[in-house]
Amino acid sequence: MDAQRGQTQEQQLVVVRLDRERYGVPIEHVHEIIRMQEVTRIPRAPSFVEGVINLRGQVIPVIDLRRRFGLGAGEGNGASRIVVVEMNGSRVGMVVDAVLEVMRLPESAVVPPEDLLATSEVGFLRGVAKQGEELILLLDLQRVLEVHEQRALSEMQTA
Amino acid sequence: MQLQRLLPVFLSEADEHLQALEEGVLQLERLGPTPGLVADLFRSVHTLKGSAGALGFRRIAELAHAMEEVLEALRAGRAADGLADLLLECVDTLRALRQEVSDGGERTDVDALVERLRAWEEGGAKDGLHPVDVRVRLREDCPMRAARALALLRLLREHAHVDQVAPPEEAIAQGQLELEFTARVRAREPEALQELLAGPEVESVRVMPAWEARDERWLDLGPQARGKLPDDPELTRRASLRTVRVDVERLDRLMNLVGELVVDRIRFQQIAERLRSLDRANGLAQELAEAAGHLGRVAGDLQAQVLKARMLPIEHLFSRFPRYVRDLAQRAGKRVEVVLEGQDTELDRSVIEQIGGPLMHLVRNAVDHGIEPPEERQRLGKPAAGRLRLAAVQEEEGILVVVEDDGRGIDTDRVREKAVALGLLSAEAAARLSEEEAVELIFHPGLSTASQVTDVSGRGVGMDAVRAGVQALGGSVEVETQRGHGTRFVLRLPLTLAIVRALLVSCGGERYAIPLAGVQEIVEVPAERVHRVGSYRTTLLRGNVLPLVSVHEALGLPAPEGSGRFLCVVTGARRRVGLWVDRVLGEGEIVVKPLGSYLGQVEGVSGATILGDGRVALILEPSALVRLALREEELAHVG
Numbered sequence: 001m002d003a004q005r006g007q008t009q010e011q012q013l014v015v016v017r018l019d020r021e022r023y024g025v026p027i028e029h030v031h032e033i034i035r036m037q038e039v040t041r042i043p044r045a046p047s048f049v050e051g052v053i054n055l056r057g058q059v060i061p062v063i064d065l066r067r068r069f070g071l072g073a074g075e076g077n078g079a080s081r082i083v084v085v086e087m088n089g090s091r092v093g094m095v096v097d098a099v100l101e102v103m104r105l106p107e108s109a110v111v112p113p114e115d116l117l118a119t120s121e122v123g124f125l126r127g128v129a130k131q132g133e134e135l136i137l138l139l140d141l142q143r144v145l146e147v148h149e150q151r152a153l154s155e156m157q158t159a
Numbered sequence: 160m161q162l163q164r165l166l167p168v169f170l171s172e173a174d175e176h177l178q179a180l181e182e183g184v185l186q187l188e189r190l191g192p193t194p195g196l197v198a199d200l201f202r203s204v205h206t207l208k209g210s211a212g213a214l215g216f217r218r219i220a221e222l223a224h225a226m227e228e229v230l231e232a233l234r235a236g237r238a239a240d241g242l243a244d245l246l247l248e249c250v251d252t253l254r255a256l257r258q259e260v261s262d263g264g265e266r267t268d269v270d271a272l273v274e275r276l277r278a279w280e281e282g283g284a285k286d287g288l289h290p291v292d293v294r295v296r297l298r299e300d301c302p303m304r305a306a307r308a309l310a311l312l313r314l315l316r317e318h319a320h321v322d323q324v325a326p327p328e329e330a331i332a333q334g335q336l337e338l339e340f341t342a343r344v345r346a347r348e349p350e351a352l353q354e355l356l357a358g359p360e361v362e363s364v365r366v367m368p369a370w371e372a373r374d375e376r377w378l379d380l381g382p383q384a385r386g387k388l389p390d391d392p393e394l395t396r397r398a399s400l401r402t403v404r405v406d407v408e409r410l411d412r413l414m415n416l417v418g419e420l421v422v423d424r425i426r427f428q429q430i431a432e433r434l435r436s437l438d439r440a441n442g443l444a445q446e447l448a449e450a451a452g453h454l455g456r457v458a459g460d461l462q463a464q465v466l467k468a469r470m471l472p473i474e475h476l477f478s479r480f481p482r483y484v485r486d487l488a489q490r491a492g493k494r495v496e497v498v499l500e501g502q503d504t505e506l507d508r509s510v511i512e513q514i515g516g517p518l519m520h521l522v523r524n525a526v527d528h529g530i531e532p533p534e535e536r537q538r539l540g541k542p543a544a545g546r547l548r549l550a551a552v553q554e555e556e557g558i559l560v561v562v563e564d565d566g567r568g569i570d571t572d573r574v575r576e577k578a579v580a581l582g583l584l585s586a587e588a589a590a591r592l593s594e595e596e597a598v599e600l601i602f603h604p605g606l607s608t609a610s611q612v613t614d615v616s617g618r619g620v621g622m623d624a625v626r627a628g629v630q631a632l633g634g635s636v637e638v639e640t641q642r643g644h645g646t647r648f649v650l651r652l653p654l655t656l657a658i659v660r661a662l663l664v665s666c667g668g669e670r671y672a673i674p675l676a677g678v679q680e681i682v683e684v685p686a687e688r689v690h691r692v693g694s695y696r697t698t699l700l701r702g703n704v705l706p707l708v709s710v711h712e713a714l715g716l717p718a719p720e721g722s723g724r725f726l727c728v729v730t731g732a733r734r735r736v737g738l739w740v741d742r743v744l745g746e747g748e749i750v751v752k753p754l755g756s757y758l759g760q761v762e763g764v765s766g767a768t769i770l771g772d773g774r775v776a777l778i779l780e781p782s783a784l785v786r787l788a789l790r791e792e793e794l795a796h797v798g
Contacts, residue, residue: 040775041669042754042761043714052754052767052775057415059752059767059775090757145757 009107016096062093188243288345319346420458427451474502500550507655529566563647571597633676708788
């Protein structure tokens with residue numbers, strides 16, 4: 001209902017920072033944003049799976065978006081946050097370098113990622129939006145959270 | 160919208176009605192159509208029809224309607240010949256439809272069944288017989304009333320099919336007859352009966368359609384039928400208002416929150432400790448510590464209550480077995496009587512869900528291999544029908560479930576022979592085994608799988624799977640057998656899976672919990688007593704060689720700094736293995752939580768728990784760790 005404003009479709013995004021880029025997460029999937037906490041490692045998990053944390057009594061997995069996108073190690077400063085998203089009924093935390101803002105974006109501002117970028121994370125994006133001079137990369141959460149495809153991929157690389 | 164809200168209610172009600180129907184039909188088969196029973200069946204079918212109709216489930220409603228008609232015929236006095244099988248088929252079809260409804264829509268066809276129900280119903284009319292009640296009143300001055308009444312019944316039998324008599328004939332023969340008796344009969348020409356029975360000693364003969372008689376007249380059919388009065392609907396309604404259905408997921412969430420309270424309590428206590436070190440705040444610190452203590456007690460009680468809410472009577476599981484055994488016995492040409500005991504014993508629903516498989520296995524083995532065919536039993540001087548007893552008892556630490564039969568018992572000689580033939584042990588070793596040790600062989604995986612092809616032991620089909628299933632729950636299986644007299648399996652089960660006693664260990668900087676059920680003892684072994692045998696590491700424990708498995712290696716984690724020393728000796732995969740950890744931190748009760756579907760199955764890890772400081776610790780599954788470690792070592796051999 002909220003997305004219908006006048007003629008143009010709008011979406012609300014939580015904008016996060018990862019390395020030097022700004023990424024948009026659709027707000028309807030964001031459950032909450034929490035501070036970094038100590039993570040318990042999971043044996044034999046894909047490398048981008050950081051581990052599990054305690055979210056008010058529920059044990060939820062946390063993935064490291066930097067490693068997911070093949071970026072270097074994190075900055076580890078106080079701005080890091082865990083964005084807890086809900087996807088297909090399960091909750092997953094994503095570690096980001098910082099949470100910047102919540103913004104509205106008209107659908108007309110979004111273009112397919114291939115048009116503007118040629119990086120490895122194109123596969124994880126569902127579009128790119130121009131905002132003034134800045135680009136916001138819109139995450140395709142379904143793809144970002146897909147474990148099995150990634151597991152198969154990493155096994156192929158190590159084989 | 161409406162449907163979405165009502166569907167879950169319908170489904171769970173349907174389950175209850177179907178269960179009640181199945182039990183009722185089995186009773187019908189055994190005891191015949193007592194009025195109370197028929198009324199119960201009718202009520203279940205009728206309710207099911209009503210709610211299915213309201214939600215637009217046409218096929219369920221149609222089948223239920225046809226069943227209603229048949230039950231109506233029973234109520235009107237038809238005998239239930241051959242009806243049990245047909246009604247059980249209906250119950251199965253309704254179950255299938257119920258599943259389909261929850262998956263999206265009715266698919267199973269009901270026309271053929273409805274047709275067969277109709278055919279049965281018309282069977283009575285087709286053979287030209289009409290059900291009627293014949294009430295005969297003797298004159299007060301009639302001499303030898305009982306003899307007269309019995310003579311009249313004999314006469315009646317020559318002209319009609321007599322289904323029931325009230326009072327029963329035995330009672331009449333014993334002189335328990337006032338002046339009147341009623342017979343429910345099927346006759347070709349009911350009108351003629353009046354003239355047939357009339358005579359000088361008979362005051363009156365009334366012939367009336369059976370369905371007008373309804374239940375009331377038949378209430379006093381004897382002790383079997385007594386006590387079967389329909390429930391007071393008002394009472395039933397009031398009872399149902401006192402219970403609510405709760406989604407298990409909600410209970411789990413509640414359990415999570417309670418766990419958090421416990422963590423908070425520990426934080427408060429720590430704050431109180433810190434405050435106490437500041438002199439000025441001493442009084443406040445004391446107050447805070449007391450409040451934290453109270454919070455802890457409340458949280459503990461709350462946890463116990465939530466656990467209790469997750470409990471279900473084992474009846475939910477046991478109630479399937481009469482039907483299951485009936486079908487098995489029928490197929491195997493055997494007669495088996497099922498005895499259920501301790502049905503109201505309560506267990507955590509997750510335990511109930513998981514012991515169903517192992518129990519079915521044990522029951523199937525008992526019917527297929529344990530209990531002898533009727534002729535053989537009679538030759539042996541046993542009752543023709545075998546006895547299968549399922550019992551549950553609550554003990555201090557958990558629940559005992561007993562599966563017992565009075566069949567031929569386990570032939571340990573043949574078990575020995577088979578084990579030798581399969582090369583599991585030498586003939587000498589087999590001969591040295593005690594009876595108990597020989598019986599234990601049935602749990603050996605090699606023997607189990609082999610006997611699926613050739614039934615040797617009379618048992619042992621997948622017995623290793625049964626034991627593994629029960630052990631995975633933190634329970635155990637024991638067996639006692641006496642040749643010619645039967646076999647008894649005793650399953651020891653934990654009350655709940657939600658809380659287990661566990662050992663807390665540290666390993667490579669992480670803390671892990673190991674369920675105590677799998678731990679035999681804890682020993683400290685210094686590094687110099689660890690020996691390498693090829694790629695294996697072993698140590699000597701009381702003179703025996705104990706293979707060692709490092710938790711890090713098994714989990715594929717980097718080796719820790721400094722060498723571990725402590726060992727927990729665990730049994731897993733039928734062997735004793737030492738699990739190598741850095742430190743043993745303590746033991747306590749932990750609340751088990753799932754890792755969630757996102758991570759899927761993590762090998763060697765059965766779940767997670769939240770420690771007192773709020774951090775997550777993984778729960779290790781010792782038998783899986785041993786499997787993993789052995790696999791790694793095999794790989795190491797190859798590489």
